[in-house]
Amino acid sequence: MNKTTTIALAGNPNAGKTTLFNTLTGARQHVGNYPGVTVDKKEGIFSSHSGEEIRIVDLPGTYSLTAYSVEEVVARDYLVQEKPDVVINIVDASNLERNLYLSTQLLELGVPMVIALNMIDVAEDRGIRIDAAKLASLINLPVVPIIARSGKGTEQLISAALAVAGKAAPREPLLISYGEDVDSALKEMEERIAASSLMTGTYSPRWLALKYLEGDSQIVAKGERENPALNQELLRAVNTLADHLQKTMETYPEAIIADQRYGYIKSLLRHKVVSRKFDMDRLYASDRIDKVLTNRFLGPLIMLAVLMGLYKFTFTYSELPVAWFEALFGWLGGVVDATLPDGNLKSLLISGIIDGVGGILGFVPLIMFMFLGIAILEDSGYLARVAFMMDRVFRMFGLHGSSVMAYIVAGGIAGGCAVPGAMATRTLRSPKERLATLLTVSFMNCGAKLPVLALLTATFFAENQARLMFLLTLFAWLMALIAAKILRLTVLRGEATPLSWSCRPTASPPSGASPSTPGNAPGSTSKKRARFCSPCPSCSGP
DSSP states (O other): OOSOEEEEEEEOTTSSHHHHHHHHHTTOEEEEEOTTSOOEEEEEEEEOTTSOEEEEEEOOOOSOSSSSSHHHHHHHHIIIIIOOSEEEEEEEGGGHHHHHHHHHHHHHHTOOEEEEEEOHHHHHHTTEEEOHHHHHHHHTSOEEEOBTTTTBTHHHHHHHHHHHHTOOSOOOOOOOOOOHHHHHHHHHHHHHHHHHTOSTTTSOHHHHHHHHHTTOHHHHHHHHHHOHHHHHHHHHHHHHHHHHHHHHHSOOHHHHHHHHHHHHHHHHHTTTTEEESSOTTOOOHHHHHHHHHTOTTHHHHHHHHHHHHHHHHHHHHTHHHHHHHHHHHHHHHHHHHHHSOSSHHHHIIIIIIIHHHHHHHTHHHHHHHHHHHHHHHHHTTHHHHHHHHHHHHHHTTTOOTTHHHHHHHHTTTTOOOHHHHHHGGGGOSOHHHHHHHHHHGGGSOOTTHHHHHHHHHHHHOSSOHHHHHHHHHHHHHHHHHHHHHHHHHTTTOOOOOOOTTOOOOOSSOOTTOOOOSSSOOTTSSOSSOOOOOOOOTTOSOO
């Protein structure tokens, strides 16, 4: 090929995508931000055996191509607008059915693709055997088993990707039947879109119709800008179908679509693609850990203990660096004080520059140790478990389960700091939920407020001081959540972001099952439109 080949890496979070990116590019990579957002943009260069330089782009990890988060929007827009020569879809071989949901959406989008079965060694340790050749023949795509951590299979993967990139004919999008009701509405909407050429230069008519049925807010907003009249017609068609499905099946179009996609995946796997040496109900180490960490009784107690340990680690080990900074700037102030005569310049240098910069840098060790602890908790997967436990409570107030970490860092039970608490909101995907959390973390009883509260409590209340401090802490949390609810009902109004590890929808949920998706699970009688995503962390399948 004469031009540089561009390969995009796509996949679920924690599927090994970034590990493969680092293995391929080594030190030949750079990190920036996508225009207009804070999502990391990672690009690197890989040199093949033939000497050809290949551009590798590591897309943000996503569970779906529906625009629930900035990461999903960025990944989808890059695939559609930038049109990489080939997409390597990294799939966790030990959780094949769950990971193939994104693969199915990529197939429906019609992008040139190669599937990388990563962590094949972990799957084998669990007694899972995957027939890569059989799967490749069923989906008509190259499927290459790899171990990204060690680099095993990466040469074959790149060779397969270059072969796909070299094909002149574009890949035909996958067509899945979603049932008579959805298919008829889908066909009618597709014909309307094709006749009006609505965004057809970028998207295929069928894919656009699917996004309308799934309630994709970004696509609907684009349709409103380009052709308001047609946009309203399409929305009326969606509402008509939704009302019909609600009356007849007590479900919604997006639930049917998600269910049929999983049905397609199951039909693939039933062709002896996956065989298991052990019982499917066997619990592995991570599953056993999840059963304890997310237990409704033990989980919150463990969370409090972990958070107390995080505070202890942060404030204990940051004391010495903070003291070093204070001593350094104190010494600088003393040198300037002894060197310069009294006057405006001396006052500017000591009170303005040295004390000002020193006061700011005094937060640096605290923030560094706090974020080191948060990074450890996040990379270990514990933050996902905390968010999973707290999501239902926080959703009542219009926040995401992940908002709990920002609140805890800002105040918690031992007095945190509002500065790292505000910075911790970067982990939230929704801009409105991030801003609501950011505006309310200051309600927390941080380390600066607690000494004042303790002094006032000791002065005016001789008895039950500990109880009063505990009540003040609960009051701070309650006021923060109420303020967040008011913000989410007024200036920051918008749909809640789905929990990324919520269980997948089914048109007929099991008897007695409690819905874990936002709103209610499909099949319930709730009037809320449910939003769907991927399995919970303890699930090995959807």
